[in-house]
Amino acid sequence: IDKNNKRLRGTGSLLTARRFAFERVRTLWAAKIGTWLALDFEAWDMDHTALTEFGWSAVRWVDGEPVKEDGHLVVKEHRMYTQHYVPNNREYYNFGESEIVTKPVFKQRIQDLINTHKEAGPLFLVFHDHSQDVKYLKSDMVKAIERVDYLLPDSPQTGEIYVVDTADLFAALEGDASNNRRSLERVCRHLQITTKFLHNAGNDARYTMDAMVEMATGDPVDQQREQRWPKRTEENQPKVQFQDWEEESDFSDMEGVMGPPTAAPPMPTADDDDL
Structure with a gap:
């Protein structure tokens, strides 16, 4: 504990808030209360007011056992819109049948x-980088919520809506005090969650949801960090030091085939030549 406190000195209130939320x-989650509902919107990248998709993944408890539900809606009127800057994966839903519906x-x-x-x-609404999705939920296009709470209380109340953000949870886990937010793809890669057809x-x-559950069911944040990435932090720096091959998707793809990169063998010395 003392070692972790020493590392946290000077990291600022943002990391402290993230650790508290974690x-x-x-x-x-361990108390098995309420409903945890991960949400995501996709919009046409040429006009972000034109919503094209909505997806959800829910977990609630009945008699202490989890009940899960997943779904994917596609807006009929915008089905022909083609993305220019992100993959067009609208037709590749992995967890059931997509539903084509009118606005x-x-x-x-x-x-x-x-x-x-x-x-x-x-x-508990679960997002990865909540800001735009919350705006959509409040907008005239959806009008599903009026207000949400960003601070999780000791005793959440029926009828209240709370925001959980996996970008912040992962920042707490890796010890990041900056305003940078990792992409969902990169978070899943570091948590060893296999993804396919993102941007659906x-x-x-x-x-x-998988990323949130992976972190929520683990040990406390400092223990979990050390279990996942042993000896990756420095004495006065709580942030995990990842290698290039862990950060880049091309490296990660090769790792699955060849394993992580290894150090090059030492160059022969004059003494070696004499043997």
Whole structure:
């Protein structure tokens, strides 16, 4: 504990807040209360007011056992829109059948999803980088929420909506005090969660839930960091030092075939030549 406190000195309040949220998520998840609902929107990248997809992945408890639900909606009127800057993976939902719905049905389905789970107990909305998705939920295009709480309380209340952000949870886990946010793909890679067809709203919602559960079911943040990445922090620096091959997807793809890179063998010396 003393060693971790020493490392945290001078890292600022942002990392402290992230660490607090990490431990609170672990506690609330272990208590098996409420509904945890991971959400993701996709919009046309030429006009972000044109929503094209919505995905969700939910976990709630019945008699102490998890009940899971996944889904993916595609807006019929925007189905022909083609992305220019991100992959076009709308048709590649990995966890069931996509539903093609009109804009009014799209809006109503999202409202019903939120209201149903909110009425059953506290609702934890899980995002990866929440800002844009929360804006969509509040917008006239969806109008599913009016307010949310960003601080997780000791005793969450029925009817209240709380935000959980896996980008912040992972920042706490790796010890990052900066404002930089890792992509969902990179977070999943570091947590060893296999992904396929990201930028499909349904897939992204499911992988966001998987990432949250992976962290929430582990040990406290400092122990979990050391278990996942042993001896990767320095004495006065809590941030994990990742290698290039861990950060780059091309390196990671090769690792699956050849294993992680190893150091080059030492060059022969004059003494070696004499042998």
